[in-house]
Amino acid sequence: MLKSLRNNYVLCIARRWSSSDATTDTAPALRRSKRIKTSRERREHFDAHSRKAEGEGNHIPFPTATQERRLPKKKVALYLGFNGTGYQGMQWNPTASSIEQTLFEALCKAGAVSSLNSTDPKKDPLIVKKINANLPEQIRVWGYTHVMGSFHAKNSCNAREYEYWLPTYTLMPRPPLSLRHCPKVIKPVREYPTDIRIASPSDGDTDAAGYIEPNSPEEFALKSSSYRIDAERLEKFKQAMSMFEGTHNFHNYTIARAYADPSAHRHMMKIQVSEQPTYYQGTEWLSVKLRGQSFMLHQIRKMLSMAMLAARSSSPLTIIDRSFEEKKINIPKAPALGLLLDRPLFQHYNQRIENRSDREPICFDQFQNEMKMFKQEWIYSEIFKSDKADQVFDNFMLMVDSQEGPAFKYINEHGVIPPESVISSKYQ
Incomplete structure (x- = not known):
């Protein structure tokens, strides 16, 4: 998993x-006494539930008073x-x-x-x-x-709620090429382990087009600690995420799914972006909670990536509607670092047992305080520390901004997918 x-x-x-x-349960004993009414039946029952010592005729019964009982x-x-x-x-x-x-x-x-x-x-x-x-x-x-005997933790789950954390500097507008101080030089081979791989612009070519160096720690520290999202850009990001609510064809948000595949249709129940950012060592973060019936591989990471790309650019949000259509495009995966499963949901199971006094609904709300403290100490803080140490989100945005070729040219001021951005795939 x-x-x-x-x-x-x-x-x-x-x-x-x-x-x-x-x-103290005497029901099993009563049932046994009803079944075994004669001495003969008791002997037969004893023989069937005991074993003989090797080479001897003495019975060795199961378990004794000092042994653990079932x-x-x-x-x-x-x-x-x-x-x-x-x-x-x-x-x-x-x-x-x-x-x-x-x-x-x-x-x-x-x-x-x-x-x-x-x-x-x-x-x-x-x-x-x-x-x-x-x-x-x-x-x-x-x-x-x-729970009921038929309960199954996986099969009885009818919805899941995920949470994704992203630093707001990922929504910082990309500066025009003419205003960039030092465009990254693309190298044909990886010189250092920290070099970032840039995907090939050629259709079907799995080889890397090259590698670029990450931003220096000083550049990253300045960028991550100084940027603060404004109300207009935050609102655009919220609107972008809200466009995923409802039932859509998410074939562009996973792998190996064709547009005509019925399983590509998924229903997003609710998506909520935090109203106020959270701050960690000077960096501003946003939380996004996503509740859906089911999710496909990479779906959430690609949804967040598309919303980031649209919100930080002049592209109209109608590009998200276009991504649900038949044309196949390359949507990069946002870092896995910010993603966590917050809770599974069992509403259908809870409805089945709501009139039963001997069963309780499965609900995490009763542990809300403990879960909040645990997530703050062991989940959120680890996400923030990892990005601070490894520049995970900054490297992702650097990869997107340094990408050569037409792969991401669907992010444009017209909100259309140009022919050169449509990729060929056997999953059409």
Whole structure:
């Protein structure tokens, strides 16, 4: 799941946990007494559920009073959040360090998983604290909710809410070529590891056209700390993002999807840009929250990129409407650094159980304060620090501005896609 070690998630998974009254539940015993009515039936039941010692005729029964017994199962949804830095993905991988493996080990150490049944945590009012005590600080469990047996954390999710952070200097207008102090020299080969790759302008040519050097730390510091977005440009960016709301054909916002492919149609429920910027060490940042039924690969990053390119230029926002049409264009991917999954949503599941007194809806709002503090310490601050150290967004804008050829010429004052910007693809 993790495409970058800096991706972060708040999500819900399902486990089978034991009930709180497991040790006092007499129903199984009553059922057994009804089934086994005679001594013969009891002996047959005992024989079927015991084993003989090798070479002896004595029965060795299962488990003794001092041994751990199996407990009835209850299925729960586990709420958690994490920063994936240092891990090699979310899902269990026996050859890699994953979030799921670390979480499972913490469940075992906390006594939430029995040795007889590796998916039976004991219901304990302090179990969440015990689990967190065995987790690194970058992984937190918020709580859990008893769910129906048919619940599936992935399949029962009917919508997701993502958040994307971008520094406002990405919306700084690109200066005309005549006013640029020192245009970047494109080199045929990469001389330094920090050199930025510039894509080839030739259709179908996967080789790089060249490389450019990043801005110096002094240039970047001046740019990132001095720029402040004005109200007009912020409003244009908000309008650009709002044009993605509703159902559209997003074939240009992913890979390997044709315009005629029905799966390219996606529904964006709500997109909200923060009213006020956030500041970190002099740099101004904006937050964008996107709620949709489902998202395709790279879709959010390309949506943010298109909105950035349109808002920082004189291009009318109708270019976004044009991007939903049949013509295939190259929309660059905004950095993955700013993207995180804020929460999955389960409205359809919650509607199914709303009249059941023995089930609670799955909702993250009850952990809002804990999640906010965690994101500020382990998510947002890491995004801001990484951009400050690695100039991630500045390098992205530098790549776009230094691009040769017609690839991005659809960003123009007329809001039209010129023929030279249309790319050839087998996914037409």
